[in-house]
Every structure is written in structure tokens, then in C-alpha cells.
Amino acid sequence: MRFFLGIRGAVGAVVSLLLLVAFLPANAQTSFSTQTQLPRPLLRDLALRLDTTRYTLSQNTITVQGEPNLYFYYQKEDETAELQIYPTVFQADKPLRLVRSADFQLVDSVTAVDNSYYRAKIRFKELTGARFLQLTFTQASDTASKSLRTQSVSLLPITRTTVELRVNDPDLYIGEEKVFELRSNNPINVRTAPEWTRGQDIDYRITQEKGQLRLHVLPNSLGSRVLTARPQTERPFLTDNNRRLSYALPPLRQEFNVKASRLRFLNVDKKEVTIDENARRRGVEIILDNGRSFELKRTYRVEEQEEAGGALIAEIFTRQYLTNDRVLCWVRVYNTHRLTDSYLYIKENDQPKYITNFTIAPQTAIKTVSVRHRGSDWSTNTSVSPGETVDVRLEGESLARARFHFEDVQVIPSDSSIRTDAAAVYRIQVPITIDKRRITIYNGGQPTGQSLAVREFQRPHPLDFVSVTFGESPRPVTRLNGPVLYARTISDVVFSFNTAGIDSDKQLYGKQYLSFDIRTQNAKGELIEMRTVDNIVVCPDESSVRAAFYQDKQCQVGNISLNNLLSARKTYALDDWSTIIVTVRHNQAQYQEPGFTQKLELVLQRRVKFDIDISFPGGLLTKYKGESSFTSFGGISLATLAQLSFYHPTKINKLRPYKVGAGFVALNAFNLSQDGNVGRDLGIVVLGSVYPTRSDAKLTFPLYLGGGYLMNKRAPFFLFGPGIGIRL
Numbered sequence: 001m002r003f004f005l006g007i008r009g010a011v012g013a014v015v016s017l018l019l020l021v022a023f024l025p026a027n028a029q030t031s032f033s034t035q036t037q038l039p040r041p042l043l044r045d046l047a048l049r050l051d052t053t054r055y056t057l058s059q060n061t062i063t064v065q066g067e068p069n070l071y072f073y074y075q076k077e078d079e080t081a082e083l084q085i086y087p088t089v090f091q092a093d094k095p096l097r098l099v100r101s102a103d104f105q106l107v108d109s110v111t112a113v114d115n116s117y118y119r120a121k122i123r124f125k126e127l128t129g130a131r132f133l134q135l136t137f138t139q140a141s142d143t144a145s146k147s148l149r150t151q152s153v154s155l156l157p158i159t160r161t162t163v164e165l166r167v168n169d170p171d172l173y174i175g176e177e178k179v180f181e182l183r184s185n186n187p188i189n190v191r192t193a194p195e196w197t198r199g200q201d202i203d204y205r206i207t208q209e210k211g212q213l214r215l216h217v218l219p220n221s222l223g224s225r226v227l228t229a230r231p232q233t234e235r236p237f238l239t240d241n242n243r244r245l246s247y248a249l250p251p252l253r254q255e256f257n258v259k260a261s262r263l264r265f266l267n268v269d270k271k272e273v274t275i276d277e278n279a280r281r282r283g284v285e286i287i288l289d290n291g292r293s294f295e296l297k298r299t300y301r302v303e304e305q306e307e308a309g310g311a312l313i314a315e316i317f318t319r320q321y322l323t324n325d326r327v328l329c330w331v332r333v334y335n336t337h338r339l340t341d342s343y344l345y346i347k348e349n350d351q352p353k354y355i356t357n358f359t360i361a362p363q364t365a366i367k368t369v370s371v372r373h374r375g376s377d378w379s380t381n382t383s384v385s386p387g388e389t390v391d392v393r394l395e396g397e398s399l400a401r402a403r404f405h406f407e408d409v410q411v412i413p414s415d416s417s418i419r420t421d422a423a424a425v426y427r428i429q430v431p432i433t434i435d436k437r438r439i440t441i442y443n444g445g446q447p448t449g450q451s452l453a454v455r456e457f458q459r460p461h462p463l464d465f466v467s468v469t470f471g472e473s474p475r476p477v478t479r480l481n482g483p484v485l486y487a488r489t490i491s492d493v494v495f496s497f498n499t500a501g502i503d504s505d506k507q508l509y510g511k512q513y514l515s516f517d518i519r520t521q522n523a524k525g526e527l528i529e530m531r532t533v534d535n536i537v538v539c540p541d542e543s544s545v546r547a548a549f550y551q552d553k554q555c556q557v558g559n560i561s562l563n564n565l566l567s568a569r570k571t572y573a574l575d576d577w578s579t580i581i582v583t584v585r586h587n588q589a590q591y592q593e594p595g596f597t598q599k600l601e602l603v604l605q606r607r608v609k610f611d612i613d614i615s616f617p618g619g620l621l622t623k624y625k626g627e628s629s630f631t632s633f634g635g636i637s638l639a640t641l642a643q644l645s646f647y648h649p650t651k652i653n654k655l656r657p658y659k660v661g662a663g664f665v666a667l668n669a670f671n672l673s674q675d676g677n678v679g680r681d682l683g684i685v686v687l688g689s690v691y692p693t694r695s696d697a698k699l700t701f702p703l704y705l706g707g708g709y710l711m712n713k714r715a716p717f718f719l720f721g722p723g724i725g726i727r728l
Helices: 002-035 277-281
Strands: 043-050 053-056 061-064 067-073 080-087 104-113 117-124 134-140 148-158 163-165 171-173 178-184 202-209 212-219 223-229 232-239 244-248 252-259 272-275 284-289 299-303 312-321 326-333 344-348 351-356 359-362 365-372 389-397 404-406 410-412 423-429 438-443 446-454 466-469 483-486 494-497 512-521 527-538 579-586 597-604 608-617 621-624 638-647 655-667 681-690 703-710 715-726
Touching: 043 067, 043 148, 053 067, 061 148, 080 104, 080 134, 148 232, 163 252, 171 212, 202 223, 212 223, 212 252, 272 277, 272 326, 277 326, 312 344, 365 446, 404 423, 608 655, 638 681, 681 715
Parallel strands: 067 148, 171 252, 272 359, 483 597
Antiparallel strands: 043 053, 043 080, 061 067, 080 117, 104 117, 134 148, 163 178, 178 212, 202 212, 223 252, 232 244, 284 326, 299 312, 299 344, 312 326, 344 351, 365 389, 389 423, 404 438, 410 423, 438 446, 466 494, 512 527, 512 579, 579 597, 608 638, 608 715, 621 715, 638 655, 655 681, 681 703, 703 715
């Protein structure tokens, strides 16, 4: 009874399960259809127009790795294309956007046309090298959410490429590589293969040099052999009526006549051996093809010429045979050799047995280091300055394979960079904050023994940082051009230095080495004293980024006083119209370029001159008080006057032609006649005189005008007339 009930319960459970499965597909299908409902596509169609050809998403689509791609043919790397974008539903309030990409440049922005489609213009960049090229469009969502609707269209640029081989000389030789030029309408799209093919009658590889395709061939079998080269492209092209992509260009077939060399060519596993002390004495281990007639434990001579008597290039010592029909050897090298020079002949008793070829390069060595500063020529002076960009040329041996590194400086890529075995040129930028005195040059992490000396900038700065004061506020000496007339007493002449005005953020000048030439002379130009102060060192202050490296005990601290330097006569004791001449110049021995010179000429100007003057008026006309007319011309008189002379305000030590004075006049003093009517008398007078403007005349004839009081007649009088002046 219990068994029957158990069976009945089991049957009921199975029936329930079957009913559940029967109802489940309908519900699951409904739920799945609801969840997998795809959103409406953003684009109905997309057209891409290049020149006169139009490609559309609906007609020009090809599947690549399961993904549709809009293909188009291009001819230039920077093709310009017009886009015509047809949305599924045109919505003026929700414009379509094109997402920017590094693969193209948006020339004309996306613009709506007739409320039916959008138009834009783009310019592609390097179509051959571009990968995963896409156009991504976005539009605001129809829902209330702020998410964007997005659709990407994959683009497949394709191009037609042709490659042609023309051979003028079809002869090849075993073991000899030969190079032919390949002609192509689009060489950048041809894939190069630096590795040789293996196991063919004629192995080949395709390389590109300076935009020119080259086919390298290496024959392995004698006789008439056909080379079949199968070049590949970077960008595909369409075949079979635009249904299939292909990267394989038509094969290049060429028949060659492969000839045997007189000597068998033996391949060596190492294509380059470096000459050093170890390679000369112990040797370098190499693996060489079995020459069949090789004898173990024997030394063979290697020369560059087939005839006897050639220079010894290397020696090969055979050690043991290997299982792959090759021989383990030691090679001791003694001279350099390049693959392009010639073959190497393996000789036994001066008789060539085999030929081989490999490079024997000297050890990398720098013999000369030259530096070229901006705007200058190459120089062996290897000093560089902080913040400077210079070209460095290394000359020596085996430089092409070296890995040079300059300590703590940046190497800037440049079109003028050169890398050969004999020379290497680098452009480096020295950091402005470098804290080393030498920049070591490394090769592969090892010092080469060469370095660049870091020297602070030592360029002459314009002398506007030098100021001078002589009773007024300090002024830069560069503003004092020409003689400076100073009408007061000069207590001292002091030079000060604006150390903050030497270095700036963009221009560094460094220490300024100055010299001061000091001369004092009197009004006649006669030298009073001459002093020269050398080696005045003015250092930039702490505002300079290199201030910590300018610290020097020689740096000038404080001002320079002229009175501390003069010993014969101080500035305040100089006579009228004396001249102080100070020439400030850069010490040329400290610079590699011409320095600046500034001359200060300070003249002690006076407005008025007081002097006692003795003259001899003659032929004076005098008029006494109470008389109606002047008397007749008198004889020669004697005048002693205290006179004031007036200097020209803009000329140096140049008197005006008039004077004013007061003193005594002895009328007719030189008339010795005993006649009582002579009219001798002594007068106190105030006279104004006019002198000739010539300053070099010894004998002058001034004119006098004035009046005074006669002592004998006790009467005032006026006088007018010429005089005679003598200058000693």
C-alpha cells in the first residue's frame, strides 16, 4: 500500500512538471522579446563623396571580421571627403553630431540641409597608417533621460597599388646579395619585410629606403632559377567584382641565371665582430660553414684580396665539427673591414680556399667632441651654459651602433641629426637648473671618457645696470651721452650697480667683468691724474635662477667712490671747468664676443667769472656833468677793473663777448706833456666792455661804456671809447 502511494505521488509530480514546461515557453518568449527589442538605428544611410565618386552605406558595404564596413578608394593620404548623413527620423530640435577623432579633421561642421539630411566635410589624416577608422554620430535621446543615442560606422579605405620589377642584368652568383629597384605608384602602401625568406632557390626580402622600394635577392641554387616574389599591401583592394578583400599583389616573377663563384662562400653566424684586446689575443667564437677541406686545430689566414701578399685582416682557428655540418672556430681580428668593401678570402699557404664576409668594426671610441651654439660655427670648446640649446658632434669610430646618453640633459629630435660610423650629431637642451659642472657622455650606460663642461653664461650685458650719482639721484650711465655740465661743487662721484637688472627669466648673462678708466684734467685739457681700476666683478643677485652658482668672493659689494681712488686732487677740490672722464667698459679678455663701452664726461661748469683786469683805453670820449658835449679824444689811459665775465650756458669754458666791472681809470695817464690842459685825472668808474669773440687773439681792442666820479674835478662823468687789451 505504501509502495502504491509512492508511485502515485511520483506520477503526480511528473505531470505537474510537464504542465509547467508547457506553459513556460510562451511566457519566456514574451519576456525575451520584450527585453531584446533593438533600438531604432540612428542613420538610414550615409554617403561619402570624394571628388566625383560617391560611396553609400547601403551600396558600398563589405563585411570584415563579421562587421560591415563602408569602403572607399583613396589616392592621397589626406583626402577630403563630403559626408551626407541621412537620419532615420529627422528631428530639427535634436541635431545630429559627429564625434571628433584623431584620424580626421572636421573642416565644415555638421549642417542640416532642407530638413531632410545633414552635410559635413572632413579631411582624413594618414589613411594608409590609420587603423580602426570609424565615424561616430550622436543624437539626444527621445526619452526623458539625458543619455545620447550613438551609432558608429566603420570605414575601410582601400587603394589600388601596382609594383613592377625590371631587371637589366639577370646574372646572380651564389652567396652574393643583389639589390633591384621596385617601381610602384604607391610605395608607402607596400609592406616591407626586413627578414629573408627561407628555403627557396632565391631568397628575397623587400625594404624601403627614402621612399624607394628595393628588392634584395640572395641565390642558393645554381642554374636557371625563377624568383617569385609575393609583395603584400598595408591597405587592401577589392577583387572578384568588389566582393573580396585582398592584400596580396600580383606575384613578381623573374628568371635569373645563377652562377657558381670560383670559391665557395662560407656563411658565418656573426655578421659583426668588434676589435678589442680580447678579440686580438684570445679571439671571438664563431660558427662557420664546413669547408669540406678544413683541418681541425689549424689556423687559416684571412685577407681582403685573392692574390698573395694581402694585408692580414684576421685569423680563423678551427676547433671542432658540429652536427649541422658546420665548424666551431675562433677568429682573431687585426684590421677593420666592412661588408661593402670586398669579400674576405680564407687562405691556406697563401692559396685562397674559400670566401666569406662579415664586418670587423673597431671598438666605439670618441676622438673629438665639437659644440655649435645658436648662430655660431662648430668649435672644439665643449663648454655649454644652463638653459642653452646646442648641437653636439661626436667624431670617432663605430659610432653608428653606439647608444649615447648625455647625463641630466634632454636630447631633442632634429632634422639635422646625423648617425654614421664616423660622426654623430645630437641636439641637446641643458636644463636651466642643472647643478653639475660636467655633463658626462655615456655609451650603453658606460662612461666614454668624454664630457661637456657646464659654464655659467658669461655674456656682456648692456651697461644700463651701472648707475652714477654726483650730487643728484642715481642715473644709468647709458643715459649720460656727451659732456654733462654741472654748475655746483661735486662732492664725490659714486658708481652703483643694479644687480637685479642683469639676469632675467629668459635671458642669462652671468657675471659682469668691468674696468674703470678715470682721468681728471684742468680747464686747459692738461692731465691732472689718471687711474685704471680692473677686475670689477658684478654678480646677479638672488632673483636670478643661477644665483647660487654665482657666489664668489670677488663679487663687488657696495658702491665705488671716485674720491677713494683719486689721490692728487679730490673732486671737490677741482678748479672751474675741470673735467672728470670715466670710461666704463667690459673686460674683453673675459668674453668671447665684443663687450660694451660707456664714457662719462663730467664738466665743472661756472656761470660767472670774477677777475682783476688791467687795460689801456685810448681815445676815450668823456662828458662831464654840466657840459653840453663830449670832449675831444683823450690819450692812452690806464684802467684797473674788478670785472665779472659771463660764460655761455651751453658751451664749455666759452665766455660771452661782454663784461661788467668797477674800478679806477687814470685818464691820460701816459700823456707826459707839461701842458696844464692835458686833463689828467683819476676816476672811480663802473664800466661795461665788449670784447672780440676770438679766444686765441693776444692783442684785442675792446669797447668801453660807463661812467664814474673824477677825484680832481670832483664831478661825475661819462665815457665811451676803445681800448687796448693784451693777453699773455
